[in-house]
Amino acid sequence: MDNKEKYDLLADGETGLPSTMGIIPSDTNFKFDTNQIEKSLASSKDFKLNAFTKEEDNDFAILTFSAEIEYLDEVYNMDLYVCETNNIDLANYGFGNQIDEKSLDIAQKQEYYLETSMYFGEDPLTAFHLQLKIMNAIVPDASLAIDFMSYRLLSAQWLGMTAKSPTPPSPDYLYTLHCIYNDEENGTRRYWFHTHGLHRCGTVELEMLNITQGAEQMHTLINMTVKKFLTNAAREKERFVIGYDGMGINLCWLRWEEALKDFPQLVLGGKGDRESEEGDNVHAEPSGILFAVEDGNMVSPEIYASTLAENPIYYITTEETNRMSDLAKERFSMFKQVFEKESPKPESKSFLKNILGSKKEKENEQKWTFLVKLGLDVDNPDEGASEKEHLWFDTLSISNNQIEGKLLNQPYWISNLNEGDVKTYPIELLTDWIIYSPDSTYTTDSIYELGLL
Structure with missing residues (x-):
């Protein structure tokens, strides 16, 4: 499937990417088996297990299962895999919250972990919360959780607290925002902001390119834009209002393949950063570059930097x-x-x-x-x-x-x-x-x- 087809799917609120997360036990004697996993799911009071099946063995995992789970009047299909922990290099992941050294050390010594994969429904945050509840039900005493979509490690204490709550966590946990910059000889610092994790939520990833002013304000602005997209994503080239700074803060987005035509060839986040010999560069996936809209023109969102530093109001659903x-x-x-x-x-x-x-x-x-x-x-x-x-x-x-x-x-x-x-x-x-x-x-x-x- 090429990017054009992917953009079309996302425009219809669909996605081809499941949410994939893992959980590692803290007890070295913890054993994953068919009865333990099925019983843990069936006994949960947070959701209902409608069906559970052990699948044929494969090269990816030592045990594979599928489950149909009902939660808040919606049905989800989840794949579960028991995998070898030595296939994961924890050094490749950032920290989603505070994790102590003891938990990291215990996680690295475990032989197996559980990987879960499911497609989100209409409400990504509700589905994400369910996925946390499922993992916590199977491994209630964990050392670490891994979100493979946002490339982050999550605290087992946070996971336990969140899974037991009736209220979902912050939508900040659905994605990560990376900030990359270059320092030029003249002292100018140019930023490239981009997200990871939004594809599983049925929307494009979001970016800002060639930012030289108000980096802190732009960081906040893209985060607030993500919150809007998680509930009501704007279509490509569609103007939307994200806040108020005395006047409306107007934005739109353009797919990166088109937007890069208006940036310098060697800009950070340009084509060179989206190519790979293997063809698996995650930055080449569907992504929208954000622009400000003023007087009908698409310009850099930097124009809002000064006013955003002065007590703006961001619209929250x-x-x-x-x-x-x-x-x-x-x-x-x-x-x-x-x-x-x-x-x-x-x-x-x-x-x-x-x-x-x-x-x-x-x-x-x-x-x-x-x-x-x-x-x-x-x-x-x-x-x-x-x-x-x-x-x-x-x-x-x-x-x-x-x-x-x-x-x-x-x-x-x-x-x-x-x-x-x-x-x-x-x-x-x-x-x-x-x-x-x-x-x-x-x-x-x-x-x-x-x-x-």
């Missing part, structure tokens, strides 16, 4: 907002537990100590910061971009299902609220949270790192 809110509330008890332990406490100091206190000591003092995002009603829902504006607050106190916080950014569509205001709101308005420690950052997806499970 209602489904994603609800998912984030559900997960934030589900794990808010852990946020509260850490807040009560680590949040700065007011100190009573003597007058003399206040005078003689070391200014250097205050400057070197490191503290934890606890932020919550709350969805607040806008003044004129019919005129604004949505009925809610989601704003970040620095948490000051938590009590009686109420959060007191200091607003960190200026609202666009709420006139009686200003940056710096201290307000108290019910936890029902919570849509996200984040914790900054002196040496790390913890979100709803990474809170497991604090050992609170």
Whole structure:
């Protein structure tokens, strides 16, 4: 199948790529066999096993199975393979989240791992969540998970936490965003951003080429564009609005084969980076290069760099907002537990100590910061971009299902609220949270790192 046919399939929301992931046990005595795998699937309360079949042996695996699984009123067909672990070079994969050295060492010593392969349905994140649940059901005590589509290793602790949750993880786990750059003699740095993992979700991969300004803003912009494509992918050359920076942030995409005609021949991400003698270069697969659309012209998205650095609003689907809110509330008890332990406490100091206190000591003092995002009603829902504006607050106190916080950014569509205001709101308005420690950052997806499970 050539790329033209693949683009046509993706335009219809179809894909020829299954999602392939693996899981490695932590117990060296763990044995994969037909009865163990079938029993694990059949006894799960998260999904229903409709059929299970042992397939003929092949060169790829020592055991092969197929399963029909029903989940949230949709039926999925999965292939399962028990394979030798020495066929995997873990050094070829990045880290999707924090993994300790002990888990990596245990994984490399295991003789076998389980590989799972399935096609996603209409909702990629739901299907991805199911795949995690299936792997966790078969190997509940894992050392490591591998996502072969995004080229990332995933923490077994994260996998266990996520598989047991009724709420899917962040869509960030569906793909990875690679950033490659060249430094030129004149000091200019040129970036090539591109994703891996979106093909299994029924959309093209996304890219930005020849970026020299606002790399951080472009990184965020392409990530937010991916979120839109996962629920409602734009067609080629179709203009879409991804956010608001005082005016609409308008983008479109063009397949790389056409887009490269307007770039320098030796641009990073050009034809030379998409060719291989074996013909298996993953960067030659269907991919869309993003452009800004201004006055009907397709130009570099760099034109948004300066305004995107000034508190823009990105449009997020209602489904994603609800998912984030559900997960934030589900794990808010852990946020509260850490807040009560680590949040700065007011100190009573003597007058003399206040005078003689070391200014250097205050400057070197490191503290934890606890932020919550709350969805607040806008003044004129019919005129604004949505009925809610989601704003970040620095948490000051938590009590009686109420959060007191200091607003960190200026609202666009709420006139009686200003940056710096201290307000108290019910936890029902919570849509996200984040914790900054002196040496790390913890979100709803990474809170497991604090050992609170």
